[in-house]
Amino acid sequence: MASESEDLFRMGPRRELFRGPVITLVEREFEGRDYRVVEHPGASCAVPVTPEGKIVLIRQFRVAIGEWIWEVPAGTLEPNESPEECMAREVVEEIGWEAESLQSLGSIFTSPGFSSQRVHLFAARLSKHVGTQHEDTERINVHELDWDEVRRMMERNEIRDGKSLVALYRYESRFGRAQ
Numbered sequence: 001m002a003s004e005s006e007d008l009f010r011m012g013p014r015r016e017l018f019r020g021p022v023i024t025l026v027e028r029e030f031e032g033r034d035y036r037v038v039e040h041p042g043a044s045c046a047v048p049v050t051p052e053g054k055i056v057l058i059r060q061f062r063v064a065i066g067e068w069i070w071e072v073p074a075g076t077l078e079p080n081e082s083p084e085e086c087m088a089r090e091v092v093e094e095i096g097w098e099a100e101s102l103q104s105l106g107s108i109f110t111s112p113g114f115s116s117q118r119v120h121l122f123a124a125r126l127s128k129h130v131g132t133q134h135e136d137t138e139r140i141n142v143h144e145l146d147w148d149e150v151r152r153m154m155e156r157n158e159i160r161d162g163k164s165l166v167a168l169y170r171y172e173s174r175f176g177r178a179q
Helices: 083-095 147-155 162-175
Strands: 014-019 024-030 033-039 043-049 055-062 067-071 074-076 097-109 118-129 140-145
Touching: 043 083, 043 097, 043 162, 055 083, 055 147, 067 162, 074 083, 083 097, 083 118, 083 140, 097 162, 118 162, 140 147, 147 162
Parallel strands: 043 118
Antiparallel strands: 014 024, 024 033, 043 055, 043 074, 055 067, 055 140, 097 118
């Protein structure tokens, strides 16, 4: 049985197999076996709450699954950008609001079996509507919903995005219903 101590294991050399605009596929040797790992720069997402207590969700078309899906706003960290800076930028771009404050809800690893992606989770208290700035490649519709409706959507499996579900459950655990 393997030890669960916090000892770091020695990894073999890193060999780049593919580099794209967001991800890099690398091969690493560990204990005599080769592993392929998707390296990701990290991301941020937030549960945005309007001054009236509405939760802002987006409905976004995702090419990887070929479907429209409910999500909280999120984005990939730019080089030298903090998770907070990323989230402040994405809240404006995706839902058209400025965030008065961001409160950390921790972070998660989305798929640690093959990817290094860490997503930083926040609660975003919104202050001012400024209009969206969607990228050319984004297909996004913005929805302001009561917390009770968001909770029903979670229970009915209408929200299926992992980072969004974790952020929403952590928000509810920390703050209760949106206010």
